[in-house]
Amino acid sequence: MAVKKIKTVYDVVCPFCGTLCDDLEVDVADNKIIEVRNGCQIGTKKFFASNPSEHRYEKPLIKVKGSFKEASWDEAIDKAADILVKAKRPLLYGFSSTECDAQSKGVELAEILGGILDNTASVCHGPTILAEQDVGVPTSTLGEYKNRADLVIFWGCNPVHAHPRHLSRYSEFVRGYFRKDGRNDRFIVVIDPRNTHTAQIADLFIQVNPSEDYELLNAIRAILRGVELDEKEISGVSMESIKELADKAKSCNFGVIFFGMGLTQSLAHHRNIDAAICLTRELNDHTKFLITPMRGHYNVTGANQVFTWNTGYPYSIDFSRGYPRYNPGEFSSVELLLKDQIDASLMISSDPASNFPAASVKNMFKHPLIVIEPHQTPTSENADIILPPAYAGIECEGTAYRMDSVPLRLRKVKDAPKGILTDKEILEKLIEKVKEKKGE
Amino acid sequence: MSLENLILLTGRTINQGVALEGGKTTKENVRAAAICTFDTEDFKKLDIIPGTPVKVSTDFGEVIVYSTISEEGPHPGIIFIPMGPWANQVVNPDSQSCGTPTYKGMKAKVQVIKDGKVLDALELIKTLIEV
Numbered sequence A: 001m002a003v004k005k006i007k008t009v010y011d012v013v014c015p016f017c018g019t020l021c022d023d024l025e026v027d028v029a030d031n032k033i034i035e036v037r038n039g040c041q042i043g044t045k046k047f048f049a050s051n052p053s054e055h056r057y058e059k060p061l062i063k064v065k066g067s068f069k070e071a072s073w074d075e076a077i078d079k080a081a082d083i084l085v086k087a088k089r090p091l092l093y094g095f096s097s098t099e100c101d102a103q104s105k106g107v108e109l110a111e112i113l114g115g116i117l118d119n120t121a122s123v124c125h126g127p128t129i130l131a132e133q134d135v136g137v138p139t140s141t142l143g144e145y146k147n148r149a150d151l152v153i154f155w156g157c158n159p160v161h162a163h164p165r166h167l168s169r170y171s172e173f174v175r176g177y178f179r180k181d182g183r184n185d186r187f188i189v190v191i192d193p194r195n196t197h198t199a200q201i202a203d204l205f206i207q208v209n210p211s212e213d214y215e216l217l218n219a220i221r222a223i224l225r226g227v228e229l230d231e232k233e234i235s236g237v238s239m240e241s242i243k244e245l246a247d248k249a250k251s252c253n254f255g256v257i258f259f260g261m262g263l264t265q266s267l268a269h270h271r272n273i274d275a276a277i278c279l280t281r282e283l284n285d286h287t288k289f290l291i292t293p294m295r296g297h298y299n300v301t302g303a304n305q306v307f308t309w310n311t312g313y314p315y316s317i318d319f320s321r322g323y324p325r326y327n328p329g330e331f332s333s334v335e336l337l338l339k340d341q342i343d344a345s346l347m348i349s350s351d352p353a354s355n356f357p358a359a360s361v362k363n364m365f366k367h368p369l370i371v372i373e374p375h376q377t378p379t380s381e382n383a384d385i386i387l388p389p390a391y392a393g394i395e396c397e398g399t400a401y402r403m404d405s406v407p408l409r410l411r412k413v414k415d416a417p418k419g420i421l422t423d424k425e426i427l428e429k430l431i432e433k434v435k436e437k438k439g440e
Numbered sequence B: 001m002s003l004e005n006l007i008l009l010t011g012r013t014i015n016q017g018v019a020l021e022g023g024k025t026t027k028e029n030v031r032a033a034a035i036c037t038f039d040t041e042d043f044k045k046l047d048i049i050p051g052t053p054v055k056v057s058t059d060f061g062e063v064i065v066y067s068t069i070s071e072e073g074p075h076p077g078i079i080f081i082p083m084g085p086w087a088n089q090v091v092n093p094d095s096q097s098c099g100t101p102t103y104k105g106m107k108a109k110v111q112v113i114k115d116g117k118v119l120d121a122l123e124l125i126k127t128l129i130e131v
Ligand code: SF4
Pocket: A014, A015, A016, A017, A018, A019, A020, A021, A038, A039, A040, A041, A042, A043, A044, A163, A164, A165, A166
């Protein structure tokens, strides 16, 4: 029996979540992933999902009379370009699960089309960006937290589930230069309406009423300023607990707040983040304190960076007047879809049918839909054209930005299925075809 | 049996994350995300066994999902559906003009529907497509 030759690739960057772990080891044989070490459950699954399966697309597909038929790249790109050129207000959305060069091509295509350009920040940490634009942000890289933080507050985030290795690499269990004893050298606080798995291993769990974080944030700010609040509890939290938390925050050496969608997706949205940033800034009157958002998709931070250095704005950008305009309340994908203000869409490595509120999904399906997507999703299965790409970070290289805006180089561990292009190559072909059709 | 005046939260879970990758159209995704978790005491009031279908309704829609007991309780009065197409039938699409929908904190009620059918992701999304 022939022995399979196993190739091991070291220091692989995991292209799933914003933690962007860069220490994975991946074994490949016969161009298939056979083992992944160091990855968490989700990251590991992503590598295996890139192996050939019935869920993976390996040829461009065009919907003809309700069912998909295989097409050549030329035919599929031509049809896709037709749809985009004919549309008055095409939406280009997604981008967080691909690498920066592809994102940059997306910007170029949106500009040529005079369309809308948006990334997934518009449904997750968009409010964080709005708040940072309003009040700035005292922040740092994850390495600093690892080496220095002795007080870590997780507010409205649940890394045990959403960023599984964050705790062991940067924020909780890890040993750091000044935190030699790891977990024992840190005091961990979780603030959440649910007693999450992250809360269950914390030193202090503060159960806040849902959607009342804003009041709690401002109560802590008031107490820090020496104001006596004439209340027994605020947002369901006793005044003693709030004071205990304020004391802990003042007396630590180096504190950090990590926050998630518990703050950005509840009613107060960016006002929550505004208050959390202001609280962090005010804590610097007493000690060192910083704040970092727990960004979800592995390169959503990169999408914001790339869009910003190309257009000046991080997401929800409208090119219809020939120059970029930014107004998330007007141009975010969900807002546009709710008002039925687009007439075609191109979704890049994203599944809005699953991730957008139902009312907006309904309107998305009223118009032609093109997806660049490697595997079956509820969006792709109902699309008009499927352009299957290689997995960035597994089947091609590229750059991605970690949640703390540190860029890391993604590795290629195996080849894409034969004939499959990268996201960047697909977008380049679309740009070329669109230019040709527009006579440019 | 039913419960009123609940607050619905949505969010990531590790099972939902694992099911995302390459298996969005599979039963694995249904098991991971077509569920509603209840506080233990709230669940007792429903007088059902875990896995019984329930209809979750908010001002924005309704969806039938499998009931289950929360591992992340106690959280009386709060129910949780992992992020995904099922949760998105009942979230508040309004962003108060900031662009980001309000995925958390909807007022909800729950009704036990013993023979209710929980749709898979593709069936569910098909219901949104006008023909
Ligand atoms: S924590 Fe995130 S980046 Fe790290 S292995 Fe898991 S999914 Fe990948």
